[in-house]
Amino acid sequence: MSRTARPAVEVVGVVAALKRHLTPGPVPTEPFRMILWENIGYLVDDPRRRELFDGFEAAIGLDPAAIAAASDNELLPLAKRGGMRPETRVERWRTIARIVRTQAAGDLDAALRALPLAKARALLKTFPVIADPGADKILLFAGIAPRPALESNAVRALARLGFFQEQASYDRSYKAAIAVLVEGGRPDGAWLIEAHQLLRELGKTTCKRGEPICAACPVDGLCAHAAVKAL
Structure with a gap:
């Protein structure tokens, strides 16, 4: 993976691409x-x-x-x-x-x-x-505070996509991933919920913790490893 982080604004395109291929299930919002x-x-x-x-x-x-x-x-x-x-x-x-x-x-x-x-x-x-990520998710999904929230699968996926370098602690990685959405995402709650769910689904289905299933990934062509291989 390249050590140069990709521009945060590209996260909107990644989420749009995921929306064409993934359908996360419904979850409570209260x-x-x-x-x-x-x-x-x-x-x-x-x-x-x-x-x-x-x-x-x-x-x-x-x-x-x-x-x-x-x-x-x-x-x-x-x-x-x-x-x-x-x-x-x-x-x-x-x-x-x-x-x-x-x-x-x-x-x-x-x-x-x-x-x-x-x-x-x-x-x-x-x-x-319920720690910081869970609190952020509840406040976002309930419509109380339209601020970014991410789950661990989504954090891992954003790092592998090249938006930031994984940090020594999960807390620092979480903050780096949130910064990607703050800098490059959209500020409305509906988009942030969509990003949360789609990036989580990506991490659960193909960008798995152990071995990612890159051949089946809907955004494999947008991933950082694809850019490295093209050099």
């Missing part, structure tokens, strides 16, 4: 549901996550009070469907419900919209498994 979605299973793919989420909704309901009132006998069988450490998952569900009830008066969406952005991000990061 903050409480998004947090529960992230905590519904352990290392499960998107179709399985949807199945677990829908099963939880049917059995318990997507309401903090209902989760708080549910017994271990109701929650544990659902948690076991989501992989290892089901007891930890039950505890996380209870923690999510407790935070929404005690710190957001039962309505997380309304609470986030009423807070300054920095405090809204801080509140989101008190939830299980």
